[in-house]
Amino acid sequence: MTIPLTARWVVVDIEGTVTATKQVHGVLYDYARPRLGAWIDDHPDDAEVAGAVRQVRELAGLPDTATTAEVVAVLHEWMDADRKAAPLKTLQGLVWQHGYAHGELTIALFPDVAPALRSWHEAGVSLAVFSSGSVAAQVALFANTTDGDLTALFSGYFDTVNAGPKRETVAYERIAERLGAAAEDLAFLSDVPAELDAAAAVGWRVVGLARPGEPFADADFGPHPTTDSLTRLQVVVPQP
Numbered sequence: 001m002t003i004p005l006t007a008r009w010v011v012v013d014i015e016g017t018v019t020a021t022k023q024v025h026g027v028l029y030d031y032a033r034p035r036l037g038a039w040i041d042d043h044p045d046d047a048e049v050a051g052a053v054r055q056v057r058e059l060a061g062l063p064d065t066a067t068t069a070e071v072v073a074v075l076h077e078w079m080d081a082d083r084k085a086a087p088l089k090t091l092q093g094l095v096w097q098h099g100y101a102h103g104e105l106t107i108a109l110f111p112d113v114a115p116a117l118r119s120w121h122e123a124g125v126s127l128a129v130f131s132s133g134s135v136a137a138q139v140a141l142f143a144n145t146t147d148g149d150l151t152a153l154f155s156g157y158f159d160t161v162n163a164g165p166k167r168e169t170v171a172y173e174r175i176a177e178r179l180g181a182a183a184e185d186l187a188f189l190s191d192v193p194a195e196l197d198a199a200a201a202v203g204w205r206v207v208g209l210a211r212p213g214e215p216f217a218d219a220d221f222g223p224h225p226t227t228d229s230l231t232r233l234q235v236v237v238p239q240p
């Protein structure tokens, strides 16, 4: 079934929407897990790393004297629970950037994704990303897919630091403001119903991705239209 979608901007989630959760957990999290401790210890003068470590200690209730091993144990717990904590995402992003740059990481997107994004871009639809993964991680991911470098397709990248938590309406209001777009001209595509609820509550158009085998495939998407493939979306840019 085709879903008509009138929008100037299409904003995509990553995990469960453009790539499989197994790619994120099996490729990216597994790459980060054994490397986080060394990354922290090898970058003692990096303010971003020090700030993230400080935030981990605060969020986990660890003392200021907590060792790297104690901090890493918390990061591993968060990854096991897929907790989208901002300092974890910052540290993962730095490790992944290194992995992509050294040819050790490539991400496979769902097969429908690159063709759909390219066709929407060609048709004049502006594209952006909103993911819990850090902006640095988002850019590196789309630059290193098995479909090639797709970064030229995107005009904006948003994460929980520059926008806010994905289940809160304020994040979608901030993104609309940053893009200079009216809510009704924005469409958000995600696999998580609560994220769609938040975007729809402030006037965005939303479509749920219920892809077979994904954690939210059988979830209740409420009133939101759902699809299992981006190729089923017929995006139309409204004429002025």
Ligand SMILES: CSCCC(=O)C(=O)COP(=O)(O)O
Residues within 6 Å of the ligand: 013, 014, 015, 016, 024, 028, 084, 092, 130, 131, 132, 133, 134, 137, 138, 141, 166
């Ligand atoms: C962009 S980095 C890899 C994905 C990631 O770390 C993540 O947490 C994805 O979560 P999403 O909000 O895209 O479902």
Ligand SMILES: [Mg+2]
Residues within 6 Å of the ligand: 013, 014, 015, 016, 017, 190, 191, 192
């Ligand atoms: Mg997702």
